Amino acid sequence: MKVAVLGGTGSFGKALAGRLVALGEDQVVIGSREASRAQVTAAELGGGAVGATNEDAVRDAAFAVLAVKADGALDTARAIADALGETPLLSVASAIAFSNTGVKPDPDALSLAERIQQVVHGPVVAGLHSIAAANLDAEPADEDALICGDDAAKLVAGHAIDAGPLASARTLEGLTAVIVNVNRRYKAHAGVRITGLRS
Protein backbone atom coordinates (compact mmCIF):
# COMPACT_ATOMS: atom_id res chain seq x y z
CA MET A 1 0.00 0.00 0.00
CA LYS A 2 1.30 3.44 -0.85
CA VAL A 3 1.33 5.68 2.24
CA ALA A 4 2.03 9.41 1.97
CA VAL A 5 3.50 11.13 5.03
CA LEU A 6 2.94 14.86 4.62
CA GLY A 7 5.47 16.86 6.59
CA GLY A 8 7.57 13.70 6.56
CA THR A 9 10.65 15.90 6.77
CA GLY A 10 9.82 16.83 10.39
CA SER A 11 10.47 15.08 13.70
CA PHE A 12 7.23 13.13 13.91
CA GLY A 13 6.66 12.47 10.21
CA LYS A 14 10.20 11.23 9.69
CA ALA A 15 10.04 8.96 12.75
CA LEU A 16 6.66 7.59 11.63
CA ALA A 17 7.87 7.07 8.07
CA GLY A 18 10.95 5.33 9.46
CA ARG A 19 8.71 2.90 11.37
CA LEU A 20 6.68 2.22 8.23
CA VAL A 21 9.85 1.61 6.22
CA ALA A 22 11.12 -0.74 8.96
CA LEU A 23 7.85 -2.69 8.86
CA GLY A 24 8.45 -3.13 5.13
CA GLU A 25 4.79 -3.53 4.21
CA ASP A 26 4.10 -0.21 2.54
CA GLN A 27 5.64 2.04 -0.05
CA VAL A 28 6.36 5.29 1.80
CA VAL A 29 6.20 8.66 0.07
CA ILE A 30 7.60 11.57 2.04
CA GLY A 31 5.76 14.84 1.42
CA SER A 32 7.08 18.35 1.90
CA ARG A 33 6.36 21.86 0.70
CA GLU A 34 9.67 21.43 -1.21
CA ALA A 35 10.17 18.23 -3.20
CA SER A 36 13.95 18.42 -2.75
CA ARG A 37 13.61 18.38 1.07
CA ALA A 38 11.35 15.35 0.85
CA GLN A 39 13.81 13.57 -1.44
CA VAL A 40 16.67 14.14 1.02
CA THR A 41 14.60 12.65 3.87
CA ALA A 42 13.49 9.72 1.69
CA ALA A 43 17.11 8.98 0.79
CA GLU A 44 18.06 9.05 4.48
CA LEU A 45 15.28 6.58 5.30
CA GLY A 46 16.07 4.21 2.41
CA GLY A 47 13.87 1.14 1.99
CA GLY A 48 12.43 2.39 -1.29
CA ALA A 49 10.99 5.58 0.23
CA VAL A 50 10.59 8.43 -2.25
CA GLY A 51 10.03 12.16 -1.83
CA ALA A 52 7.62 14.61 -3.48
CA THR A 53 5.65 17.75 -2.80
CA ASN A 54 2.75 17.19 -0.38
CA GLU A 55 0.31 17.49 -3.27
CA ASP A 56 2.11 14.98 -5.50
CA ALA A 57 2.67 12.63 -2.55
CA VAL A 58 -1.06 12.10 -2.00
CA ARG A 59 -2.02 11.76 -5.68
CA ASP A 60 -2.18 7.97 -5.88
CA ALA A 61 -1.66 7.12 -2.21
CA ALA A 62 -3.99 4.61 -0.53
CA PHE A 63 -3.61 6.37 2.82
CA ALA A 64 -2.12 9.69 3.90
CA VAL A 65 -0.81 11.00 7.20
CA LEU A 66 -0.95 14.72 7.86
CA ALA A 67 2.17 15.25 9.99
CA VAL A 68 2.95 18.88 9.21
CA LYS A 69 3.41 21.43 11.98
CA ALA A 70 0.02 21.94 13.64
CA ASP A 71 -0.07 25.64 12.63
CA GLY A 72 0.03 24.59 8.98
CA ALA A 73 -2.25 21.53 9.14
CA LEU A 74 -5.50 23.16 8.07
CA ASP A 75 -3.94 25.13 5.20
CA THR A 76 -2.06 22.03 4.04
CA ALA A 77 -5.31 20.01 4.12
CA ARG A 78 -6.98 22.68 1.96
CA ALA A 79 -4.06 22.69 -0.47
CA ILE A 80 -4.00 18.92 -0.98
CA ALA A 81 -7.77 18.30 -0.81
CA ASP A 82 -8.35 17.86 -4.54
CA ALA A 83 -5.25 15.74 -5.12
CA LEU A 84 -6.18 13.63 -2.08
CA GLY A 85 -9.72 13.01 -3.31
CA GLU A 86 -11.49 10.31 -1.28
CA THR A 87 -8.30 8.87 0.22
CA PRO A 88 -8.43 8.51 4.04
CA LEU A 89 -6.31 10.99 5.96
CA LEU A 90 -4.86 10.49 9.44
CA SER A 91 -4.33 13.73 11.38
CA VAL A 92 -1.73 13.55 14.17
CA ALA A 93 -1.77 17.28 14.88
CA SER A 94 -2.69 18.99 18.14
CA ALA A 95 -3.14 22.74 18.19
CA ILE A 96 -1.75 23.24 21.68
CA ALA A 97 -0.78 26.66 23.05
CA PHE A 98 2.38 27.38 25.03
CA SER A 99 2.09 29.87 27.90
CA ASN A 100 3.99 30.98 31.01
CA THR A 101 1.81 28.73 33.13
CA GLY A 102 2.22 25.63 30.98
CA VAL A 103 0.92 24.07 27.79
CA LYS A 104 -2.83 24.45 27.22
CA PRO A 105 -5.31 22.72 24.90
CA ASP A 106 -6.71 24.57 21.91
CA PRO A 107 -9.72 26.72 22.97
CA ASP A 108 -11.52 26.04 19.67
CA ALA A 109 -14.70 24.01 20.22
CA LEU A 110 -13.83 21.71 17.33
CA SER A 111 -10.70 19.59 17.15
CA LEU A 112 -8.25 20.33 14.39
CA ALA A 113 -9.18 16.94 12.89
CA GLU A 114 -12.84 17.94 12.68
CA ARG A 115 -11.88 21.21 11.01
CA ILE A 116 -9.69 19.26 8.58
CA GLN A 117 -12.67 16.98 7.86
CA GLN A 118 -14.57 20.08 6.76
CA VAL A 119 -12.02 20.84 4.01
CA VAL A 120 -11.15 17.41 2.57
CA HIS A 121 -13.41 15.02 0.65
CA GLY A 122 -12.45 11.64 2.13
CA PRO A 123 -12.66 10.36 5.71
CA VAL A 124 -10.39 11.85 8.38
CA VAL A 125 -9.17 9.83 11.34
CA ALA A 126 -7.21 11.34 14.21
CA GLY A 127 -4.65 9.63 16.38
CA LEU A 128 -1.10 8.95 17.56
CA HIS A 129 -1.05 12.35 19.29
CA SER A 130 0.22 10.88 22.54
CA ILE A 131 3.26 9.17 20.99
CA ALA A 132 6.44 11.26 21.10
CA ALA A 133 8.50 11.26 17.91
CA ALA A 134 11.47 10.14 20.03
CA ASN A 135 9.52 7.04 21.09
CA LEU A 136 8.71 6.07 17.50
CA ASP A 137 12.29 6.28 16.40
CA ALA A 138 13.64 2.78 17.10
CA GLU A 139 11.61 -0.11 18.52
CA PRO A 140 7.79 -0.10 18.65
CA ALA A 141 6.89 2.32 21.43
CA ASP A 142 5.80 0.68 24.70
CA GLU A 143 2.43 2.44 24.71
CA ASP A 144 -0.99 2.37 23.13
CA ALA A 145 -2.12 4.24 20.03
CA LEU A 146 -5.47 5.97 20.44
CA ILE A 147 -7.28 6.54 17.17
CA CYS A 148 -10.61 8.27 16.61
CA GLY A 149 -12.57 7.29 13.56
CA ASP A 150 -10.86 4.16 12.20
CA ASP A 151 -8.14 1.54 12.41
CA ALA A 152 -4.43 1.95 13.29
CA ALA A 153 -1.14 0.65 11.97
CA LYS A 154 1.39 -1.57 13.76
CA LEU A 155 3.45 1.25 15.23
CA VAL A 156 3.32 0.50 18.93
CA ALA A 157 3.94 -2.51 21.12
CA GLY A 158 0.63 -1.87 22.86
CA HIS A 159 -2.86 -1.84 21.46
CA ALA A 160 -4.21 0.21 18.61
CA ILE A 161 -7.37 1.40 20.31
CA ASP A 162 -10.52 2.60 18.63
CA ALA A 163 -11.26 5.70 20.70
CA GLY A 164 -14.60 6.50 19.13
CA PRO A 165 -15.87 9.03 16.62
CA LEU A 166 -13.89 11.94 15.22
CA ALA A 167 -15.42 14.31 17.79
CA SER A 168 -13.35 12.46 20.42
CA ALA A 169 -10.29 13.95 18.73
CA ARG A 170 -11.05 17.07 20.83
CA THR A 171 -9.96 15.09 23.88
CA LEU A 172 -7.05 13.34 22.15
CA GLU A 173 -5.64 16.62 20.89
CA GLY A 174 -6.14 18.22 24.31
CA LEU A 175 -4.36 15.27 25.93
CA THR A 176 -1.24 16.38 24.07
CA ALA A 177 -1.09 19.48 26.26
CA VAL A 178 -1.15 17.25 29.35
CA ILE A 179 1.61 15.00 28.00
CA VAL A 180 3.82 17.91 26.96
CA ASN A 181 3.46 19.37 30.48
CA VAL A 182 4.40 15.97 31.96
CA ASN A 183 7.38 15.70 29.59
CA ARG A 184 8.59 19.15 30.57
CA ARG A 185 8.14 18.53 34.29
CA TYR A 186 9.77 15.08 34.32
CA LYS A 187 12.13 15.51 31.33
CA ALA A 188 10.57 12.44 29.73
CA HIS A 189 8.92 11.17 26.56
CA ALA A 190 5.75 10.02 28.32
CA GLY A 191 3.10 7.97 26.54
CA VAL A 192 -0.29 6.46 27.30
CA ARG A 193 -1.40 2.93 28.23
CA ILE A 194 -5.08 2.11 28.65
CA THR A 195 -5.68 -0.64 31.19
CA GLY A 196 -8.64 -2.95 31.62
CA LEU A 197 -8.93 -4.02 27.99
CA ARG A 198 -9.30 -7.63 26.96
CA SER A 199 -7.20 -8.23 23.85
Ligand SMILES: NC(=O)c1ccc[n+]([C@@H]2O[C@H](COP(=O)([O-])OP(=O)(O)OC[C@H]3O[C@@H](n4cnc5c(N)ncnc54)[C@H](OP(=O)(O)O)[C@@H]3O)[C@@H](O)[C@H]2O)c1
Ligand atom coordinates in the same frame (compact mmCIF):
# COMPACT_ATOMS: atom_id res chain seq x y z
N1 LIG B 1 6.95 15.84 17.73
C1 LIG B 1 6.21 14.95 18.40
O1 LIG B 1 6.69 14.26 19.31
C2 LIG B 1 4.76 14.75 18.02
C3 LIG B 1 4.02 13.74 18.64
C4 LIG B 1 2.71 13.51 18.25
C5 LIG B 1 2.13 14.32 17.27
N2 LIG B 1 2.85 15.33 16.73
C6 LIG B 1 2.22 16.17 15.69
O2 LIG B 1 2.95 15.92 14.49
C7 LIG B 1 2.97 17.10 13.70
C8 LIG B 1 4.39 17.41 13.33
O3 LIG B 1 5.13 17.65 14.51
P1 LIG B 1 6.71 17.83 14.42
O4 LIG B 1 7.20 17.97 15.79
O5 LIG B 1 7.28 16.80 13.51
O6 LIG B 1 6.78 19.26 13.67
P2 LIG B 1 7.94 19.95 12.87
O7 LIG B 1 9.15 19.06 12.81
O8 LIG B 1 8.10 21.32 13.43
O9 LIG B 1 7.30 20.14 11.42
C9 LIG B 1 6.98 19.06 10.57
C10 LIG B 1 7.03 19.53 9.13
O10 LIG B 1 5.93 20.43 8.89
C11 LIG B 1 6.27 21.23 7.77
N3 LIG B 1 5.83 22.59 8.06
C12 LIG B 1 6.36 23.47 8.93
N4 LIG B 1 5.64 24.61 8.95
C13 LIG B 1 4.62 24.42 8.06
C14 LIG B 1 3.54 25.23 7.60
N5 LIG B 1 3.34 26.47 8.08
N6 LIG B 1 2.71 24.72 6.68
C15 LIG B 1 2.88 23.49 6.18
N7 LIG B 1 3.90 22.67 6.55
C16 LIG B 1 4.75 23.14 7.49
C17 LIG B 1 7.78 21.12 7.57
O11 LIG B 1 7.99 20.39 6.38
P3 LIG B 1 8.50 21.09 5.04
O12 LIG B 1 9.22 22.34 5.42
O13 LIG B 1 9.41 20.05 4.48
O14 LIG B 1 7.27 21.32 4.24
C18 LIG B 1 8.24 20.32 8.75
O15 LIG B 1 9.32 19.45 8.45
C19 LIG B 1 2.32 18.22 14.52
O16 LIG B 1 1.04 18.43 14.04
C20 LIG B 1 2.30 17.67 15.93
O17 LIG B 1 1.18 18.13 16.64
C21 LIG B 1 4.14 15.56 17.05
